[in-house]
Amino acid sequence: MKITAARKLSQVFFLTLLVWLCVVETLGTKFFQLRGWPVNIFLQLDPLTAIATAVSTHKLFAPLLWSLATIILTILLGRFFCGFVCPFGTLHQFVSYLAHKNKTAKELIAIHQYHKTQNIKYYILLVFLIAAALPSVQNLQIGLLDPLPLFTRTVNILLLPIADNVGNVLSATDRLYKTAPLVLAVFLIFTLLNFILPRFFCRFICPLGALFGLLNRFSIWRINRNSKCTDCKMCNKRCQGYCQPSETIKLSECLLCCNCLDDCKFDAIDFNTASSNTIQSEPDLSRRGVLAAGFTGLLAMPAFKLIAAPNSEQIVRPPGALSEQEFAKRCIKCGQCMRICPTNVIQPCGIENGLTNLWTPTMNNRMGTSGCQLDCVACGYICPTSAIRPLTLSEKLGKGNFADKGPIKIGTAVIDHAKCLPWAFGVPCIVCQENCPVSPKAIHIKTTESGLQLPYIDSGKCIGCGICQHECPVSGDSAVVVKPFGQTREKN
């Protein structure tokens, strides 16, 4: 079997695997449902997630240790992850193949030329890492462009819902997500850019690829061109990394697609340990570029925050979310909590919550099937970086060993007397009281002399689950709304 055939098999396998692991994030015990599948494995293998969160939190969250395997293999072998594993890269390679398959060899050689503009991805990496490192404005934004969170998010809140809402195999009711159009726009743009140049995202943008490009400079095995070369340049024809195997090979750009091994008819290219002066092992970075990127990184977060950024503390986060500052150091916007949430109540923030909060999780009680389910702690267990901390049911409900601490509060419900049917219109209702799941109920009733039952909220008992907000019969904005005040995370 040719090495490129093995590569294609590997790529198809890992792309399928990522989609499959998103599929199985479904409530239930059947083989295609949650039953111990390693649903976070791609995010855990992702060294950029590990390094960026280590930069922002000064610690490495243990499950992200998997990324060490990727790092070690990259140091030894080079960017095998880009060539053989990355599902997003596979998608781009396939689309690029379709987009450019009618081109002649000459045209292909021309478009696959190395150009130093492709080093922009190193500067992108630098901007994000410096922004994450700044103590005063710590904000992890790498999830916007890191291909694994990006693609996981795209599958979770765009592609799977589209596929499943056709036949509702995985869920009885449609899974709907706010800001899905924005996810679609990003996904479409990155996919369509392949029509301009093959694997455009990988070449110019991907910060993970840039990280690999910095890691592989000492790799022991490399793509080498030997003296049998006739300078036909056919090795450039399908070069996925634009590392120009026909010239001085840019090692940092080589993503081990191995097409050059296939395309060379003269056995002039090998993957071996030979020492060669036809290789440049470090990327073409200019001092000026690095300084500019560093400076941009310093200013990026203050600028980000300037754009429609209300106080993040105003966002209602899922139960177990760390304090907002610690949460912001960890959330990579992968959408895993939104996918696994059985009630679909965890929704991605839009830019109305500030650009820095884009696609971070929030509770939208008017969407989904019924607020935050009392006997459920799924989001904390799936969060790959523990921005949402795993809670036991006892801790969430304030029972057993946690009885003295009381339940985890997501927020507190407030009744809008101008909308509430009994309060504003004198119409009997109290659906909110009926559905309040805590015992004794956090919504209690006082009956007027004329027999009208009026709902009152006991802020001490309310856990902010939002079921009342979901069930309130007042259409449009509910007459009872969960606000973030009183949330347990403030004390973290």
Add this chain to the structure above:
Amino acid sequence: MTDENKISRRDFLARAAKAGVSVAAFSAAAKLLCESDVRKMLPMPEIFTGFKDYSVPAMAGKTMSIVSGADRTQTVSKAIELLGGIDRFVKPGETVLLKPNVGFARPARIGATSHPDIISEITRLCYEHGKAKKVYVMDNPINDPASCFELSGISAAAAKSGAEIILPRENLFRPVSLKDGKLIQNWPMLYEPMKRVDKVIGIAAVKNHARSGASMTMKNWYGLLGGGRNNFHRDINTIIVELATLVKPTLVILDGTDVMMTNGPTGGSVSDLKKTDIMIAGCDQVAVDAFGATLLDMTPQSLPYLIRAEELKLGTTDYKALKPLYAEVKA
């Protein structure tokens, strides 16, 4: 125009003919589809007038049974046996729909949902003694449907006993109107499964309910409603009576093993429950609920929907007049 560019007569005629046909086709289509009154352009949904009658012929002295005992599997089995056995209600080859209350995503021990033991036992009886072809379990829960069936243990009970869960998928709802109904007019209900089955058995627990007073077998039919059904809470007694008018069940089971005395209908703590160890089966849902009210320390007369149901001759609140059959099952 030079000669060589000139169109031949033959080509011109062919082209003109094709153009003419195209013009005619578009004109005909326009003429056919043209409508000036927008109301006539709206689709006319088929509206279904109620469900069929699932009840079985009355048998003197066998309308209601009350069994005391702690084990639901035994008490429900005994309660049905007293009424003549499941084969009185289910004939060989029939399909049966169980309508438990699966409203909330809570474990069975909280008592907010129908107990899984009842589901598996009735399913077993339907298959083994009733020779039923298929048993379905359906509800339109308040909380997330899949979670409700899983957490309440009803999914597992159904899987164990061979019943099939019907989740409230959108394509199962049809607009239903109740004749002379005030609230149920052109309202989405789980019509499709109800149409397909031969028999319907309602299964509910006795629960406190601040708005209506008590949630029992009549209130349980709320789970057939779709749409913005919470709006009916403003007229809760009317909707319960209309539902009881609409659904003529084969049998209703009321579980008073643990009665939810406070905090209903969600509950949330076992301290909300009172152990009374009673299981009721009956063909008269008004009578069954009238008895259920007493388990909540209420009189049937304090529940307006029971009074109105009796006025409409849906059943009797004087359950004693039916001479319920009593039995006790010792564990």
